[in-house]
Amino acid sequence: MNDRKQISAKRFFGLDFLRALSISLLLFSHSSWIYNSSGILGKMQDASGFLGVELFIVLSGFLIGGILYKQFLHENYSLKDASLFISRRLMRVLPSYYLAILIITILYLLFGFSVSEVWKYPLLIQNFASPIPSFFPESWSLPVKEMGYIFVVILLVVLSNSFVKASKQIMFLSVIIGLIVFTFLSKLYYDLHSNNLDLKQWSFHIRSVVIYRIDSVLIGVLFGYYYQNYQEFMMSKRKSFLAAGVLLFALLVLCIVIFKFRLSNASWFWNIFCLPLLSTAICMFIPFLLNWKMPSQRIGNGITFICNISYSVYLLHYSIILFLMKYFIDTKDFVLWQMNIFAILYVSITVVLSYLMYTYFEKPINQFRAKNLKLNDK
Template structure:
């Protein structure tokens, strides 16, 4: 939820909409803790959270992909450029993230919960090769993104130094595809050695672990590269891409609902194929969204507002705001209307605090970052 559009000076409403949709789906999903529903509505909430985070990961990769490749094209690309890119990325995500980790640590100490593994969060390795601890569990997608970029950047530096005369395009694609293949190998190994048949455990052990998810980030990066080089073609064929996205969506639905592929009878589908297919599906919609213009300024401004505070919402909404509200307000005996009121209050508190955090903390830091951490993209 935290990447600004860098493809050009122009904003793209479609991508802003996708970012706003992503955080909205995540909020809707975590409202399941309020309603505690096992009905169809509850399952829709679970699915919305899944899709929201996948949108977040792939869109971020797409936005970064073009920037990363443009910087890599620089004639003297080296360690200094890589460090600047990584510093710029970390300066974007870490200040707000560290603030929330600090506040959560205090909250956990007050309530007597363990903070023994908080140090992992400071290094963004809380879910590098193992499931994320109970502390700040929704933060799993942040290491997935940032580790994906860091691995790619430093492998690009190494490849540029070792293979001096090779085409930058070939090197870039080799690194990206190489990391995607390594992720495929890691998931294949997991599939061969795991006897897991529980979808919730799958979500913790595969979906939320860095070494199994870097491919989703890099599929987005790869699409960002293609958009940089073949933008005219992608825009001209945007309807074909959109139709391909619909087809992939239908294939996934057919596989799960009609063919009933489950961990018990098709573990390979869930462990190896499902998540990359979802990432590819999301990418297919991006060319269409790039051409989507919104004439209504009110709607565009509302979407922009959600985009601006989306990273703060991501950090605050669940482990901090919802946890504290649920702790101090017992909703066990609430009627449906009371639960609706509680949910509305939760959303208002989350948006209000996120706006304050964005305005007085995140935005000033971003302005400092933009002024002092400028990438060499010429």
């Protein structure tokens, strides 16, 4: 939720909408802590959080994939180029992330909670090969994205210096596809050696662990590569891509809802295929969204506002704002109208504080980054 449009100087309303939808679904999902939802509403909230984060990961991969590929096409792709890319990425992500970690650490110390594993978070290794600790649990998607990019860049440097005369396109594809295959094999190994039958445990042990999830961001990167090379074809066939995405998404729903694939009878589906297929389905929607025109200036401004504050919302909304509200306000005896007021207040506070964080912290740092860390991607 923190990647700006870098395909060109133009903003794409459809991709902005996808980012706004992603953070909105995440907020809706975490409202389950307010309503203690069960039944259909609870399942909708679980599904919305699941889909919202996947949208975030794949969209980031698509946007960054084009930048990575264009930079790698330089005649002399060096360690300096790779370092500059990583520096820009980390400067974009880490300052606000570190601020959130600092705030949550102070809150945990004040309220007597353990901070023994906080040291992992600044290094982005809190969920590298094991489930994320209870501290700042929603941050799991950041290491998935950033570690994915770092692995790609390191391997590109190694290959470009080892095979100087090799095709840049082949090297780029080899790295991306190779890492996707590695992730597939990791999940296959997990499936063969795990007896887990609980979907919540699956979410912690597979869905939220870097070594099992970098394929999702890399599927987005791969789609960004194809967009750079076959843009005219993809845009001319955007409705066909859209139809393929709808069919693939419908197939996943059929497997889960109608055919009732569960960890007990189809662990291979959940552990190996479900998440990559969802990532691929999301990618299929992107060409259509790139051509989606803004309905009105007012709607466009609203979507842009949500996009601008989305990263701050992501960092603040759950482990800071909702945690504090639930800590100081006992909602267990609330009736529906009281919970609705609580939810409205929660969203309002989240939007206001996220706007302030974006305006006075995130935005100035991004402006410094754009001015001082210029990436040559022409």
